[in-house]
Amino acid sequence: MADVHSVAVRSKNMRAIRTRDTAIEQRLGELLTDRGFHYRVQDKNLAGRPDFVLEEQRAIIFVHGCFWHHHHCYLFKVPATRTAFWMGKIGSNVERDRRHIAQLTQQQWKVLVVWECALRGKLKLEDEAIVSRLEEWLLASSSNAAIDHQGMHPLMLQAD
Numbered sequence: 001m002a003d004v005h006s007v008a009v010r011s012k013n014m015r016a017i018r019t020r021d022t023a024i025e026q027r028l029g030e031l032l033t034d035r036g037f038h039y040r041v042q043d044k045n046l047a048g049r050p051d052f053v054l055e056e057q058r059a060i061i062f063v064h065g066c067f068w069h070h071h072h073c074y075l076f077k078v079p080a081t082r083t084a085f086w087m088g089k090i091g092s093n094v095e096r097d098r099r100h101i102a103q104l105t106q107q108q109w110k111v112l113v114v115w116e117c118a119l120r121g122k123l124k125l126e127d128e129a130i131v132s133r134l135e136e137w138l139l140a141s142s143s144n145a146a147i148d149h150q151g152m153h154p155l156m157l158q159a160d
Helices: 007-015 023-034 083-106 127-140
Strands: 052-054 059-064 110-115 145-148 151-154
Touching: 023 052, 023 059, 023 127, 059 083, 083 110, 110 127, 127 145, 127 151
Parallel strands: 059 110, 110 145
Antiparallel strands: 052 059, 145 151
8 A cells, every 4th residue: 555645745744753752751741740759851871761760769761652662552553554664663663672671670770661552542541540550660669560551560572
């Protein structure tokens, strides 16, 4: 199937995709602020430039888009055009995520990945459910974890 947009329009659309301060990051930031957590955003000195760094808890939170980071959920759809290109690009994102999380873990940070599907879409979690899982992880857990539309799980970086 051919792309419905011209090369120029597709290029413009792709350039408009934000890499920081996205709506889902803003939502999670508001939830953290409302609960009194102090954090830094996009710390350039840490692997992967984490979306949120909670120094007091020695915790890192990444907010991952389900498409760009290949989450196996209802929000991820394999592109119909240039499939090999896009799956290669997404696969390298996943591999880079693995390396960054391993590096941060070696540096004694605990890492949480909050998937887009937990924050938006028809199956998103309620704010209170997200906050309770975040607090549980921040205050009680010493291991890496992920939150998606189904809840909290140990962090398992998928092998594609």
